[in-house]
Amino acid sequence: MKTFFNLIQEIQKEGKCNLCGGCVTFCSAINHEALGVDSDGWPYFKAIDKCIECGLCYSICSQTNELDNEIKKDAQWKEPFGKVIEISVARAKDESLRDMGTDGAIVSAILIHLFDTQRIDGAIVSKNTRYGRVSFLAKSKEDIFASTGIHFTKSHGMVDFAHDYSTFSPSTSELKELKNHSLERVAFVGVPCQINTIRKMQALDLVPSEIIKYCFGIFCSGNYYFSERFLNLLEEKYGFSCKEVKKINVKEAFIISLFSGEQVLIPLHELDRVKRLACDFCDDFSAGYADISFGGTGAPSGWTTAITRTQIGKAVFNDALKNKLETYRVDDNPQYITLAEKKIKIMSELKKQRADYSKTSLENAGIKVIG
Template sequence: MKTFFNLIQEVQKPGLCHHCGGCVTFCTAINYGALELGEDGRPRYKDIEKCIECGLCYSICPEVGELNEETRRRAAWSAPMGRILETSVARAADPEVRAVATDGGVVTALLLHLFDLGRIDGAIVTRQTGPFQRQPWLATTREEILEAAGFHFDTSAGMSLFSEVYSTYSPSIVELEDVSRKHLNRVAFVGTPCQINALRRMEVLDIVPAGTIKFHLGLFCTGNFHFGPEQRRRLEEIGTFTWDEVRKVNIKEELMIHLHNGDIRCIPLDRLDFMKRYACRYCDDYAAEFADLSFGGIGAPEGWTTVIARSPLGRAVLADARGKGLEPFSHKDNPRLADLVLATVMTWSEKKKHYARHMHRELEKSVQVKG
């Protein structure tokens, strides 16, 4: 049986670790302190003597293929981009939600809808803790859900705070430890494709507390971008702006930097490789293919969200929220919009898959040369 030692050799050393935190959170030895997340977000041994070598951490890793067939079968996955039951474009019906959220605020609106109906008693999200920093958070009130909305920079505290490192990624799975401690039974999880993948593998193995996650909400993801000091300096040069001019940042087909004066600097994503986490180059899931619902701004008009329902549960939630927390895009305005946005998402999905295949081939070549 393979253990965390094998993850170090096969995943961490080649640079394939996504820092999702699944191996640490779900390790059956976590209460004994066998594993921990390091300051850099990388899983590591805390006390190797306390590891019971169950192999669980290895099985659930999104970069390990051990449970691929079972996970796909459980999710009724099909090529080329997972199961798709419905594609739509929508936005939050509440203008106050749209004002603080990103790309129409559909994720926030759905969480509030589920919370108000009593279908969830908490949601694992991320919240902004500084101009360039987000952290995973277990929200258990409407106010906390709203507080977590959006992907933006708050520059009101001045440039002195911009020394903090910002990442578009947050290891939200670690918050499942809080779910257990707080005895929550119905939780929604909002995360990236690799995080959703790890959770689905936990379902396959029927491991607590994965059963408390009732709704899996996945975000479109081109990769994790790191906004460290050097990356921010280079972005200023590429986009010809300064960070004290920035009102918010969004990632769609391009990196969109909104300035206080109303201007928008658009930077193609293929110019941002210097900011992307190395492991993301090997990930082939753009559209959160194992989620109940997948979301993103790509393909949708400004201020609206592209939504893909992948499971019967996801489709039912979406249908129930229409006309309540959600405002659907009018088909009269563009009857073909749903088809067009799906085609756009599929194009971006195939780009990511193609690049991941290329990177894996290159990695295999380098291993053969070293061998």
């Protein structure tokens, strides 16, 4: 039976741990408490004597290939980027929500709709702080407004985004919080590796994954950690000040929107050295296991591309369309869905190539690659 010891050897030591916190969350959820998270977010054996060697932390880790066949079967996964029922380009009807949203703010609009219609009593999202994203258990639609987009306030503009900043949010860790609240129906928003962990937990019926009724995935080309020094270099090279940053977004480029309305576009390859190492091994761009996947890729500015993948995802999306969302008019661009699909395909292919290259490089260095 492989345990956390094997996660240390095969995943952490190879630089493939994405710090999702899934292993720690599960071990705590079943009250073994053998694992902890250090101040840098790394899971570690906090009390090795409490480990009963159940092996479940290894099974649910998104970076191992355990349970891949099961979750692929459950999701009816298809090449090249998972099952697709429908692709849409949409935005929230609410203009103020759009102003805060990353793209078209449809993730937030759908969550608000689910709260309004009492289909959820909680949502695991992430919200911005001056040091980066933190995971957050939203319990009302007001909480959703606070977590929309990656935006900064003018009042704190003097300090926000001017220190070390990480785009990563350990949302899976927030599952631990669920046992402290009497919630029954929760939506989860996360990047593809986090959705992967939730699906593995659901495949094994592990608590508290049964409370997660909706899995909303966001496209992901990588997560980035910006040191203050690196931010200063970017400021100098691209001629902006962190104090002027209103919003950030990741699409084909890293997009920094300033309070003045100007945008600074930084090519993603320029951020390779601040990308988390684990992301180089990840081959899921469009969250192939989600109920609905969302991203800016393929959509015009201010709109979001959504891929509905399950019947439950389709039902929620269509229901939200009635009063919370509007779709891009086909008349404006009859080719838009084909173009969106094409771009997602290209991004997915590029990500797979990068993951294969990283794995081959490790193998060439004589290191056995798992996952």
